[in-house]
Amino acid sequence: MLKDKVRAKKNLGQHFLVDLSIAKRIVDALSDNQRNAVEIGPGMGVLTQYLIQRKTLNTKFIEIDGESVEYLRNHFPECNDQTLLQADFLHLRLDELFAGEKFSVIGNFPYNISSQIFFKILEYKDLVPETVCMLQREVARRLASPPGNKDYGILSVFLQAYYDIEYLFTVDEGVFNPPPKVKSGVIRLTRNSVAKLDCDEQLFRTVVKSTFNQRRKTLWNSVRTIQFDHEQIRNHPFMKLRPEQLSVAQFVELTNVIEQIQKQ
Ligand code: SAH
Numbered sequence: 001m002l003k004d005k006v007r008a009k010k011n012l013g014q015h016f017l018v019d020l021s022i023a024k025r026i027v028d029a030l031s032d033n034q035r036n037a038v039e040i041g042p043g044m045g046v047l048t049q050y051l052i053q054r055k056t057l058n059t060k061f062i063e064i065d066g067e068s069v070e071y072l073r074n075h076f077p078e079c080n081d082q083t084l085l086q087a088d089f090l091h092l093r094l095d096e097l098f099a100g101e102k103f104s105v106i107g108n109f110p111y112n113i114s115s116q117i118f119f120k121i122l123e124y125k126d127l128v129p130e131t132v133c134m135l136q137r138e139v140a141r142r143l144a145s146p147p148g149n150k151d152y153g154i155l156s157v158f159l160q161a162y163y164d165i166e167y168l169f170t171v172d173e174g175v176f177n178p179p180p181k182v183k184s185g186v187i188r189l190t191r192n193s194v195a196k197l198d199c200d201e202q203l204f205r206t207v208v209k210s211t212f213n214q215r216r217k218t219l220w221n222s223v224r225t226i227q228f229d230h231e232q233i234r235n236h237p238f239m240k241l242r243p244e245q246l247s248v249a250q251f252v253e254l255t256n257v258i259e260q261i262q263k264q
Pocket of ligand 1: 012013014015016017041044062063064089090110113
């Protein structure tokens with residue numbers, strides 16, 4: 001017998017969107033200049049049905065939950081062995097999905113792993129020109145927020161280094177089954193023109209992480225967890241600031257100053 005719905009599993013972050021006009025708005029936010037797309041966590045297919053209608057788009061659906069996979073196979077002929085993979089998105093080789101071609105990412109993300117999804121996208125940033133996704137509103141705001149805002153954090157800096165991020169709209173709890181505890185937000189990330197940052201990217205990551213890990217301290221206090229001759233940076237104007245006050249460009253500048261001192 002055909003099951004008419006999937007039992008929501010909390011540990012998989014399953015909150016099914018039931019408002020079709022919102023589903024359509026999310027899919028419409030994906031620009032149509034790409035040939036390929038990946039949907040993370042199609043669930044019962046509320047976004048899938050609109051993605052399928054885009055005839056110029058070649059979409060692959062990645063779903064970890066066997067019950068959802070069975071549901072999708074039974075309800076959408078377009079979900080077949082080639083297009084629908086039962087897999088953990090976090091463990092996929094994304095470069096193999098479209099034989100090395102670029103692809104956009106779309107999804108109502110499982111909120112419990114949204115940061116890990118973004119770190120994964122960053123690993124493949126040169127293959128992913130655009131992402132449209134729904135996540136917890138606070139996280140969505142944080143990612144899209146400019147420096148100087150208390151919401152600005154590690155992932156905001158890493159993502160904003162390579163993507164322009166727009167906060168598109170807020171979605172209320174009541175349009176999901178079961179409703180989540182918090183409001184949701186939809187954002188769009190568009191790859192910028194930065195191929196590589198103007199500094200040692202590994203050191204940049206260290207600088208961003210070490211300073212945000214002590215975000216209430218001034219940089220003068222937090223850079224001291226990084227190995228270099230700290231006295232030489234004491235009078236740098238950034239040292240009086242906190243990490244959330246620095247833009248991506250200023251983190252690049254700071255990284256270069258530290259690298260120069262390390263090289264001496
Ligand atoms: N797109 C659907 C479901 C959103 S809920 C809707 O909008 O209604 C999040 C979905 O992500 C669930 O279907 C869940 O099973 C799936 N999911 C959770 N973790 C996953 C992972 N690691 N890889 C792929 N899919 C995952």
